[in-house]
Amino acid sequence: MAAKRLVSLTPLATVQGPVGEAASTAIASINSELELWNGIQNIIYGLSLGSVLLLAAIGLAITFGVMGVINMAHGEMVMIGAYTTFVVQQIIRVSAPGLFDYSLLIALPAAFLVSGAIGVVIERGIIRFLYGRPLETLLATWGISLVLQQATRSWFGASNVQVGSPSWMSGSFDVGMLTLTWSRLWIIVFALAVFATLQLVLKKTMLGLRMRAVTQNRRMASSMGIRTPWVDALTFGLGSGIAGIAGVALSQIDNVSPNLGQGYIIDSFMVVVFGGVGNLWGTLVGAMSLGIANKFLEPFAGAVLGKIFVLVLIILFIQKRPRGLFALKGRAIEA
Amino acid sequence: MKAKDTLLYLDGVSVSFDGFRAINNLSLVLQSGEMRAIIGPNGAGKTTMMDIITGKTKPDTGDVYFNGTVDLTGHDEAEIAMLGIGRKFQKPTVFESHTVEDNLMLALAGPRSAFSALFHRQSQAEADHILEILYTIRLFEKRHWLAANLSHGQKQWLEIGMLLAQDPKLLLVDEPVAGMTDAETAETAKLLRDIARTRSVIVVEHDMHFVRELDVKVTCLHEGSVLAEGSLDHVSNDQRVIEVYLGR
Amino acid sequence: MITQWLFTHVDRRGAFAIALLVAIAFFVPVLNLLVPETSALHVPTYLVSLLGKYLTYALLAVALDLVWGFCGILSLGHGAFFALGGYAMGMYLMRQIGPRGVYANPVLPDFMVFLNWKELPWFWYGFDNFWFAALMVVLVPGILAFGFGWLAFRSRVTGVYLSIITQALTYALLLAFFRNDMGFGGNNGLTDFKDILGFNVQAGTTRSALFAATALFLALAVFLASFIIRSKLGKVLVGVRDAESRMRFLGYRVERYKLFVWTISAMLAGIAGALYVPQVGIINPSEFEPANSIEAVIWVAVGGRGTIIGPILGAVLVNFGKTYFTAAFPEIWLFALGALFILVTLFLPKGILGLYGSWQARRATRAALKDDDAQPPLVKQSSRLVPAPEPQAAE
């Protein structure tokens, strides 16, 4: 709209006299208006990218931040969530096509349970033997990620599977001079909802209380009667389950293939490390600021260079603040 | 008092972590050639004080001078070690995958640059010095053992030996007899008294028998500052020391 | 004379490996070129190249072990240095194609012509000269490693944080090299090589020569690594691995030692990459994949970190397994590799050589116990530096 006006005004600006001057001022004001909307668009796009990052990273913030486990298979938990969505949709297509619009809602708990259960099995089977040896957990979970990828490949094939979008996810709407897609909006809403729910679980449930107690002082928590191994398994399960939920959302905006998780693992680690380990708010701020920074850099540097630039910035940032943006200070985190 | 003519001079030093004052307006002066025992309940700030002297922790306020003129707060751990301050940790920290001899070799005073280390060849003088230390710390027979295989007390001695090899002017020794048997404790006291003939030593210790055997001036720390200072008898009769430390 | 000099700087196992590599460098080409194809002893050319590829991986593994095994720095980005060395060699090979490319441009490589570039970008200058390219093979990874390490070690980034940012480093390079306008052939990378130093890269003799060069460089790397590890510097590195702060309190500038070995290691990885490229005939951005770097870590872990021979063993064994599995049962390979990661970390933290080492130490303990009541073992296997198990006598 503004662009159209701009096109019609431009030839007039060269005209001598008051008409030309008026046209010039009009052009200037339109330009500044465009710039404003451009900025708003960047912020909104940045928030939606940040939401994707948040979804991918928040489970990791639990396993890495709270438990100190470097879970390289985290991306595969996301991937499993996406495949769970696919399976749920297949079942719905076959047995109850009318429910298709609700397929994502049904997939959410399913993905949480599938990924969470796998997480519990991994923690009990492998990770619990490796506590206190972070570099070893890194290698072992990398092995797990290879196995999970290959298992998915053997089961569902190496190529992408089709995950459909319910009607309320498709289409777009206008805000001022912007056109936004519904999927972009929903992913922001969803990411924030997941974040809020997780905060609620941590703050208001018995499990959350025990998780926090174990994080702050494992030995004392055990002496209070808290079964620490059980809490470890459930914490890892919770982190994995949230990754599964993230997979449901990501199935809507990304190709669902066995490699899905690989694309997110480094970004997720960057978000957690940038935001500050052991701090969910840090993860939120970290994800959003990285998303917005990315979108603002894109016009100057292009999508890929922008991303490289952000990576380099994080590398430099970690040198300055090795514990991240919102590092927890003092004894609580050391214990 | 002036920093001049002292070996170690701490004045008005404070440091806090997240609002917790670990060291609170601490002042301490050590003369050249002096041995000092530091006692105090857990959390009195003994280890933090060592961290400040050795550059691991920077104080929020206060002066820390070495040798009268060198401001230690402006140097990091490696520089302070090269100035001539050696430190023994509370938990014996030796290089477990090296032999006893190599542990001493690494500690030996000398150039510390990577390049010189790459082409380093041991001189006769160095070898002799290592032998001498091996005898002093009673580990000659075990010089080819991996440090990991030493007993707890032997590790403590090896670490003291490493300090000697470093040839420092000042030794900071954190709980040297924790976990030692009575005989080892007595030996260690003897060893430290020998060492103190030629250098200054600060010993942090809980063990009162041991402190008595050292027979030196004692400083009692409490909540990050000096509570009492003087001979052991003087300190142990101080009413406040008895209150906070020795049992009321 | 030479052997004696060698023995003062290398332990028995290292000397054996060097001798073996030199012998291989000689015999494999002989068996390929001089023994008739009908003979059972003939080594076919494809196998020469395959073995050559394994040995470049082994060289990468030795480089990685130098920082991880001996200094405790787990790099998840060593593939980046390998790939950069490979690209430097690839650029030389591209320039050697000259007018024989599809577009027959005497200066510009095909992909530049295809992208409508008019002249050679400045960073391609000099790569028509082999020695310049050879210099870049070590300088480019070396300078990158130096800059990165200088920042990271100075601010005391350690442990998993360091691992993660090394991974980010290779990931950033991966993204960058995928871009067409970076000027490195984008997605397709550099390929269709013709000559190296005037010899046809496809020819059997060239392949044998490349193989021999790889084996000799690996032997050299073993020597260099042994020399470093047996020097006082090497002992400082192991000290840093075991008790970093103790080392600082002894007056060592830990960050400089780390930086030294880190840079050397990156340069070795660069050489490995440079030897890799002419033997496989291509270099593309996928070499920067973080997965590659992590795979190199498992070679070291399987063979035994903190040993010099272990990584070679691990690299060759794992890659042999990979070649076999991906041909025979392609679906199984990733399962096998994944299981290898898990099993090695759970049950074999010191790798194959570590297993052998602890068996040896047990035997030494028994022997020592026999002739002397309570003497714990006198274990010092110079290049291993793996702590012996707790003395049995204490029980």
Next chain:
Amino acid sequence: MLTVENASLHYGAAQALRGVSLEVKPKSITCVLGRNGVGKTSMLRAIVGQHPLSSGSISFDGTVLGKKPPYDRARAGIAFVPQGREIFPLLTVRENLATGFAAAKRGNRNVPPEVFELFPVLKTMLGRRGGDLSGGQQQQLAIGRALVTRPRLLVLDEPTEGIQPSIIKDIGRAIRFLRDQTGLAILLVEQYLDFCRELADHVYIMDRGEIVHSGDAASLDKPEVRKFLTV
């Protein structure tokens, strides 16, 4: 109720306990005295399961505890108030108390009323973070938190350390109340001689990882006993 027999404990190569034996009876206060670093805390750690014994045994109510982890011991009725309090610093007072529900039976998942009777200050601070409390308040919270688990044995490690005298009085009163009113067995490790003499039914003195004296509270005044406690 609690019997420690011939217990030895090592930290790596360092030996902290050398054949310690002692007994805690129900409805009584047992004090262990000794100077810094003689192994008192190590012994408590072994009793609550935070560090394994290298030899010897500990039994509670006739069951050998063996390798039972701390949470099983807490559920069996051993509550621990550690040296330095070890309050969860980022949890509120209410949440700190609630961590004890883990060891309590399902019907008992509440804060017993005597906690607020003994330490009324806790009631006014339920929403504050544990880390923001003063040392004395933290000590009261640590004891309160231990009581939430409904223990039968309460193990306290230097509860008077660094605490102002008025609160020490409160704590002493609380300990006596718990013995008399609820029949708890109490094992108290202290350096504060007078505090022990007033409270203890039985005292042990430790030196260099060994028990060197056992007797009633009055025996603490004998000079041959005093020598272990003075410098």
